[in-house]
Amino acid sequence: MIEIKNLHAKVDGKDILKGVDLTIRPGEVHAIMGPNGAGKSTLSYVLAGRDGYEVTDGSVTYYGKDLLAMEPEERAAEGVFLAFQYPVEIPGVANTTFLKTAINAIRKHRGEKELDAMQFLKLLREKTKALGMSDEMLKRAVNVGFSGGEKKRNETLQMAVLEPKFAILDETDSGLDIDALKIVAEGVNALRSPERSMLVITHYQRLLDYIVPDYVHVLAAGRVVKSGGKDLALELEKNGYRDFGVDEAA
């Protein structure tokens, strides 16, 4: 279980999160919606442990542990996964090398035996096939020269390989056409399980047609201002974020 309590965070000296409360139980999919500047991406980076995001108050308890006290790699090893809005290009590091290093780091942390080259390739073939990714994409440097859709598929592949307990999907729909969105959403849905929680961060309702959440929360001005079931997303689609004091047209 993940419990976010009264979370306050600053970026560059500016208060962005101003008391976020959220509880996510195993198997649940929560969506966070909100206008630009509400603090959606800040929340995802704070949970993943990025430098430069200063938590000034509140707590995040992750299966009984203090998540905020952990280094980013410890959080990942404990099962936190952030699917990046803008996956980073890393020239010179092959996608396979990256994935193998990551999975073995996590297995080591869990006290499991590291995979050898053959075992790893077998696992990778299985997962890539399901996502319709080519071997060529695996040989290339991480995200270098990937289209927007390929980058998001690569994020989904990493999630499938690393099998997190808690996945945060930051604006996974941004930059995707509808076909790419469907493929990514299918990949994500295939990973839904009673043990795995997800936090889906999005500006638009569209993604939630494909990844249907159990709960929807509205984040505005650094706080969760409304929570509800999946119907709340439809309501937001119709009325926009005006009800929460935000006029996006302005």
Added chain:
Amino acid sequence: MTTSLFSTRGADPTTAPAFLAPLEGRDAALDGSALPVVADLRARGRARFAAVGLPTVKNEAWRYTNLRELAKQTIGPVGDSAATPVDRLPTVRRDGAGPRLVFVDGRFRADLSTIQGLPTGVLLTDFASACRDHADLVAAHLGRLASADDRPLVALNSADLTDGVVLRVGAGVAVADPIELVYVTVGREGVTASSHPRALIVLETGARAVLVEHHISQGGAAVLSNHVAEITIGEGATLHHCKVQRENDATFHLSHIAASVATNGVYDNFILTLGARLSRNEVVSALDGRDARTHVSGGYMVRGHQHADISTIIDHAQPNGTSREVYKGVIDDHGRAAFQGKIIVRPHAQKTDGHQLNRALLLSDSAEIDAKPELQIFADDVKCSHGCTVGELDDDALFYLRARGIDKETARGLLIGAFLADVLDEIAETTVRDAFQGCIAGWLEEQR
């Protein structure tokens, strides 16, 4: 061919006696003394170095590399290295059984060397044997490309000219296997033992060879290794010359390579610098024939309080020459690096194509690099470019890797390895590339 990297301004003659003292009274006993060319060069080197001493930072060519610490050392002769056991000899060969000459503290060790497996037409021998058996070859090439007048450290090398390697590849002969030279420094307690090996390398018309140099230390003693190589590339000949320096961090490693490339010849040089307290690699490649090519490249990895200097001169003296120069460096802790890259295009050298790139990665706030590209172009129909970048590790990439469970040090290692990966592609020989890749991996492993 006189390309002066050095003038007598900015040198300190008071430093000279300490370096010349270990040579006193050894003349008659030295190998090759019977050859006038050797005796002359020693005398000239001694006189020249006595007059100038070590260069100082007041000299433009030495502005970024300060030999002050070297001047403070108590310089002594090398010990009796003839019987020093050597634990391990590096090689790029997987079978470990190729032609290889081994030098301990600059002295040739026949017992550790092998010249098997060379085709006919190849002479690979030590300096003393060459003076005895191939006096004409030595007379024709010694001191021809590296001038003791121009450079104090060449003068010092000449003053103590005792040992080294002579390699001649005959016309049309291609040596497929890498020829390896292993320089092991052992040194002595209490003094900084100085050695001054010389290499004379001659590729005759159409010859081809791959030469790999390993420079390592056995133990932690401080030494001064002061190398000079004179390399003659004949018409249409190709030499791939690769060097890896992994000496201990008390060592002063100085090296001057002077190459002259004839028509259609190729001189290809790659230097990987990992070791030494202070190192300076000077590479002067002169395209003295039409359509000649040279390719000088390398990687330098500096940490602790190490200092690494790469100073190159590409001298386009004839038309249609091509030069390509790519260096990449990684500097951590209080490390310092200096890169000086000069490209000269002489008035006659039309249609020259010259390209230079130096990229450095600074891993700490106290790491430093000085970079000075310098183009001197006197012809009007040429293509010449240079580029220089200094950057840091990409924080976004580092976070991305860590967010996937990869610990910080491993993530840094991946990114540093990635930064250096493409410079290794400059090495044409796969076996050498793989071996050098292994040296870099070892460096990264120690970094953790």
